Structure formats: C-alpha cells, structure tokens
Amino acid sequence: xxxxxxxxxxxxxxxxxxxxxxxxxxxxxxxxxxxxxxxxxxxxxxxxxxxxxxxxxxxxxxxxxxxxxxxxxxxxxxxxxxxxxxxxxxxxxxxxxxxxxxxxxxxxxxxxxxxxxxxxxxxxxxxxxxxxxxxxxxxxxxxxxxxxxxxxxxxxxxxxxxxxxxxxxxxxxxxxxxxxxxxxxxxxxxxxxxxxxxxxxxxxxxxxxxxxx
Numbered sequence: 001x002x003x004x005x006x007x008x009x010x011x012x013x014x015x016x017x018x019x020x021x022x023x024x025x026x027x028x029x030x031x032x033x034x035x036x037x038x039x040x041x042x043x044x045x046x047x048x049x050x051x052x053x054x055x056x057x058x059x060x061x062x063x064x065x066x067x068x069x070x071x072x073x074x075x076x077x078x079x080x081x082x083x084x085x086x087x088x089x090x091x092x093x094x095x096x097x098x099x100x101x102x103x104x105x106x107x108x109x110x111x112x113x114x115x116x117x118x119x120x121x122x123x124x125x126x127x128x129x130x131x132x133x134x135x136x137x138x139x140x141x142x143x144x145x146x147x148x149x150x151x152x153x154x155x156x157x158x159x160x161x162x163x164x165x166x167x168x169x170x171x172x173x174x175x176x177x178x179x180x181x182x183x184x185x186x187x188x189x190x191x192x193x194x195x196x197x198x199x200x201x202x203x204x205x206x207x208x209x210x211x212x213x
Contacts (some may be wrong), residue, residue: 060088
C-alpha cells in the first residue's frame with residue numbers, strides 16, 4: 001500500500017502500531033514531500049471495543065504530530081474511516097486536511113474522554129500524578145479537536161461527558177468528516193439485478209414491472 005501512499009491504521013493504538021504508522025508517515029514524507037498521504041482508519045483507539053485500555057493517549061497525539069509534520073502547503077493528508085474510528089482514532093480522522101476527511105457509508109465514529117487505566121495498589125501521590133497526566137491528555141485532545149472542528153473547548157468538553165457516537169452524516173454535521181464515500185458497485189449491482197429481472201420476465205412472457213408502467 002505504500003506504493004499508493006496509503007497508511008493503514010487497522011488496530012488499537014498500542015506502541016507497536018504507533019511506531020509502524022509513524023515510520024510509514026516519515027518514509028512517505030521523505031520519499032516525496034509534495035504528494036498527498038492517505039491515512040485509512042479502522043481502529044478502536046487506545047481501547048479495545050470492549051472498553052479495555054490497551055494504550056496511552058500519547059499514542060494518538062504522536063501520530064497527530066507526525067501528520068502535522070508531513071503536511072505542508074502543497075501536500076495534504078487525506079483521512080478515510082473504513083470501519084470505525086473511536087476515541088483517539090476519531091481525533092486522527094478529524095485531523096486530516098479540511099475538505100479531505102471521509103467516511104465509508106456504514107462506518108462509525110465515536111469521541112470520548114481519555115479513560116483512566118487501572119491503578120492497582122499505589123501511593124496517593126502516584127494516583128494524583130496519574131490523574132494530572134490524564135487531565136493534561138484530555139485538554140490536549142480537546143484543543144486538537146477544537147482546532148480541526150471549529151467547536152469551542154467548552155462545547156467539546158460538555159459533549160464528551162458521555163461517548164459521542166456518530167454515523168457519517170452526524171460526523172459531517174459535527175465537522176469530524178467532510179464527505180461520505182459510497183460503496184463502489186452498489187448502483188451497478190442494482191442495475192444488473194434489474195436487468196436480470198427484466199430478462200426473466202421477458203422469458204416468462206410477463207410485462208414490465210409495475211413501477212415501470
């Protein structure tokens with residue numbers, strides 16, 4: 001896929017996945033800094049789909065910073081959600097070049113606040129430091145989303161008190177995405193099915209379907 005300048009994020013944001021995405025972004029930027037890069041996203045972010053935390057929020061911000069680094073006035077970063085973009089992955093979807101952020105028609109986007117990993121038996125100061133870091137990551141995410149959606153930080157903070165699920169039209173309305181890519185071949189399949197029906201009706205000596213009258 002690198003030959004087509006496509007980077008595919010298809011797993012939760014664990015360190016190994018982040019390192020691979022970063023390496024591919026940097027490679028494509030080095031190969032030709034003036035050509036666009038296409039980031040395809042099908043990721044549950046730093047959590048598994050069951051909510052289990054598997055990565056740190058810094059995984060998402062590392063990829064975001066790399067996207068900003070490789071993008072310039074003549075090179076765009078297209079983002080395409082091909083299945084799901086949840087949490088930090090949704091932030092990355094929104095961070096594509098304005099006007100070039102897309103979702104497939106049955107994809108799902110969802111934003112939520114950073115979640116606190118299990119702390120276990122720790123000292124009070126350790127827990128306090130962890131909470132401070134989580135709040136810092138939350139503020140980073142809100143600022144990034146505000147920059148790319150145009151919403152105020154206070155609105156985003158209020159909206160994300162509960163997980164915000166979005167179908168493609170909802171994501172466009174919320175300025176997370178800019179367009180919907182329809183399934184290729186859907187209309188062609190419908191035409192072929194209609195043609196087969198017409199041929200069958202002709203063989204059986206039937207007239208045109210009622211809607212054609």
